[in-house]
Amino acid sequence: MLQDNRRQASSSSAVGNDDTIDLVGLVGAIWRGKFTILLFVLSAMLLGGVYAFVVATPTYRATTSLALEVEGGSILNIDAIIPGMSSDDQTLNTEIEVLQSRGILKQLVARLDLTADPEFNTALLPPPIISLDQIAGGIVDTVLGPEDVVLDPGYDPEATALNDTISALRDAIYAEIHPETYVINIWVTTESAAKSQEIANTLAEIYIADQIDQEFAATETAVTWLSERVAELEMELLERENAMKSMRTEIDLISIEGLEALNRQFIDARERAEAAAADVALTEARQEQIAELRAAGNYEQLAEILDDPTLSNLVEGDADSEAIEARLDVLAARVDANLTRQLQQLQTLQDSVARLEGEVEAQSEDLVRLQQIEREVQATRTLYETFLTRLKEATVQRGLAQADSRVLSEAIPGQYISPKKPLILALSLILGAGLGITVVLVRQFLNRGFRSAEELENETALPIFGQIPIMPFKRRDQLISYLNDKPSSAAVEAIRNLRTSLLLSTSDAPPQIIMSTSSLPAEGKTTMAISLAHNLGGLNKKVLLIEGDVRRRTLNSYFKGQVKVKGGLISAMRAESMDGISNFLVRDPRMDVDILLGEKSPQNAADLFSSDRFEDFLSELRKHYDHVVIDTPPVLVVPDARVIGQHADTIVFNVAWNRTSRVQVKEALRLLRTANLSADGMVLGQIDPAGMKRYGYGGKYGSYAGYDSGYYDT
Structure with a gap:
């Protein structure tokens, strides 16, 4: 009888989808990979030890300090021609660049003959035994042929x-301003203390000497320029004084006071002219009024x-009008x-105003010109x-040039700084631990299988009926012999555990029709079906093993030479x-199980099982067998398993250890749910016990975990 509760909606067996991070699992994965991590460490x-103690070249660092004189004082109590150093950050940083400039370093190279030092002139080093350039050049010469060397003229x-020496020397020197001070610290790192x-002391000497040279050269330039400019200004002054004398003789101007008196005359004449103009206007108005009143005959008002x-x-x-x-x-x-x-009087005054105005303007212009000169x-x-x-x-200061800095602290023999062996180790x-942990975790997270x-149980939310290790046989027809010859082996005991879990999985009655399927081929479903049928037969139960995969029909290869094929599933269904079905059943003398092999059919397999x-065929089998084990095709390949599953009491889903991916299992279970x-x-x-131990699971699964001594045949 079919299990109705298994045909419910798929919520009870939904695949888990927990996206939370399992910290305990991460720690466990790291612990399981402890030997991998130790190997990386x-x-x-x-x-690191080879590099620190053998490969790396020891280096030593010496330090000298310079104090900058930002006040720019002079020996004499006169202003300096060349101003002293500024105290702003830009100026101080500029001095750092000057200190490491090509000109300064060139003098340093020349004084210490560093072009003869292989540490700075790498051309003096012996060529390496092997290098990437040599390998690349050899490959190019082999492929394209040797290239003609053409030197630049x-x-x-x-x-x-x-x-090259200057560039290498610059890399060995570092300078900076000490915080909150005007002190420059110079560090020089080389292979010798x-x-x-x-190098540090010589660089400081050259820098100070260069400052003196620059100041002396600047003073010389200032003296030369000042001499030329003084001569030019002397000639210009003489010319301007002569022009002023000539102008004084050309203009008739006694003094500024005379110009002011003339200006007062001009103002007085202009005021008198304005008064005269007012009188003329008044008289003209009186004349017009008289003429209007006479024309009107208004003698009284006149x-x-x-x-x-x-x-x-x-x-x-x-009186008569004539007299009037x-x-x-x-x-x-x-x-x-x-x-x-x-x-007439107004005209005379206006002429005087115009004359005085012209005189004032002329006198003012002459005065302005004279004052400008x-x-x-x-x-x-x-x-x-x-x-x-x-x-x-400048002539006095020319011989008193001094630097804007001084040596505050000379360098002592350099101190050892690298390689820092404890730090490197x-x-x-x-780094080794990090890489090891990364490899372990990546291997853990990238693992697609179980x-x-x-x-598997956490991922699918389904119970685990059994865990079956790899059975040590090479050919399929050796499976039955192994089951018979090794009844106490770990694999056979695992089959018994599977049988027990399967028979006790239902509360009302043991399942009668058992379907074995998987996601894809070669995941152990056929081996499990045969082993389960063999084990059930050992309980004195009537068991039938049916090959439901009528498309490939590989079951016969497990009984090769032991059974005589006289039909198959298609014929039995007819x-x-x-009694008629019995004509197509076969037996392997090595196991007490009836076998119904697959048979090629012109009809589509899914249509056949639908x-x-x-259904009537299976109902007939239920009457005569305690258990019917059906080996079906993979779920993801063809729909046959979903059709056959409609008639099964229990569906056993097989997953290959560390091979069947999680996506494949989820998709196969989803397809089963689409068929309710x-x-x-x-x-x-197909569990590999050695692999289980390698991945750190060996201590958790008894039958093949190292606890089998005295219980199982190895």
């Missing part, structure tokens, strides 16, 4: 050696405006004569005197009763 320390071996001392007694008497006495007009003519003539006189003469005289003074100071140990039943005839099936248990087969 020992190898790394061996290499401008090639200078001495210049090249000098350049005495050499490091000599008498009032003109304020003439005679006109007033005539108007008051009601005659009197008005006389008065109008007086107004016109007054206006003419005012206009005087200022230029004074500026030239001041500049001349300044440069003349500086020339005298410690780093080698750490190395323990615990891993039989009407058990037929009602196959799930594996009832997993079997981890």
Whole structure:
């Protein structure tokens, strides 16, 4: 009877998907790989020791210190022509670069003849026995033929050696400003303690001497330039003074006070002209008003405006208009004569203003020109005197040049600094341990298969029915003989454990139809099916072994020469009763199990197993056998296993140890779930006991873990 609970939705057997990091597992993996890690540690320390004690060249470092004189003082109490060193960071860093400059190092190479030292002139070293350049050159010559050597016409071996020596020397020197001070520390690292001392002290001497030379050269340049400039300024001053004298004779100007008096006359004349212009305007307005009133015949207002007694008497006495007009003519003539006189006076004043304004402008321009020339003469005289003074100071300071730094501390013989043997050995140990742990963890994480039943159970969330080690036979037809000849071996005991787990996996009754499958071929499902059937037969049970893989039909190779093939599964399915089915069953004399081999069919295997005839066939077998073991094709290859599984009481899923990948197992179980099936248990087969121990699992699995002494036949 089929197990209905196994046909439930796949939630009960879903594959686990825990993405959390198992720290205990990581520690366990590292512990299991302790010998690999130890091998890496020992190898790394061996290499580090060879390098530190044999390969590496000892080096020694000497140090000298220079104090920078940032004040730039002078011996005499006069200003320095060349200013002292600045105290800003840019200037101090510039001095570091000067100290390590090519010019300074070139002098150092020449003084100590370092081009003859193989440490700095590598061309003097003997050629290596073997090098990558030689290997590469040999390969190129072999493939392309020897290349003709063409020398550069401008090639200078001495210049090249000098350049290489200077570059190597620069690499051996390091200088920096001591924090919060004006002290330069110079470190020189070479292969000799005495050499490091000599180079450090000589470099400091050359640097100070170079500062003095640079200051002397700068002073000489300043004296030369000042001499030329003083001569030029003297000629320029003479020319300007002569121009000032000539101008004084050409212009008629007594003093600035005279210009001010002339300016006051101009202002007075302009004020008088403005007053005269106002009087003219007033008279013209009076003239126009009189003409308007006469035209209007308004004699009373005219008498009032003109304020003439005679006109007033005539108007008051009601004189005739002729008399009044005659009197008005006389008065109008007086107004016109007054206006003419005012206009003449205004013109005279305006002419005087224009004349005085021109004189003031001319006198002002002459004064400005004269003052400009005087200022230029004074500026030239001041500049001349300044440069003349500086020339005298530079002449005095020329012989008093001094450096802007001094030796604060001379170098002593260099101290040993490398190779740091304890540090190298410690780093080698750490590096070896790190590489070893990395290799162990990478090997652990990149492993696609399962190395323990615990891993398989955690990954699939399914119980583990059995763990079967590799059986030591070379040909398939030796399997039955091994099972019979080694009944107490670890592998046969593992089959018994599998049988026990399988029979006790259901609470109501032992499974009757048992299906054996796997993800892919060659994962041990057929071997497990035969071994299980053989073991069940040993319990005096009626057992039938069916080859469900009718496409490949490899079961016969396990019974080669022992059974006589007289039909197969297809023919048996056509039989009407058990008597007819019996005609196609075969037996191997070595095992008490009926065998029904596969048979080629023109019908598709999946369609064949989906037929009602196959279901009726299995129902008939249930009546006559205690257990029916069906070996089916792999799940990921063809759908046959999913079809046959619909009729099975228990599905046993086989996984090859350390070979079947996790992805393959997950995908196969997913395909079973698409058919509303799930594996009832997993079997981890083809286990290599030596490999288990190598991966650190040897102490956990009894039948092949080293605890088998006295229990199993080895």
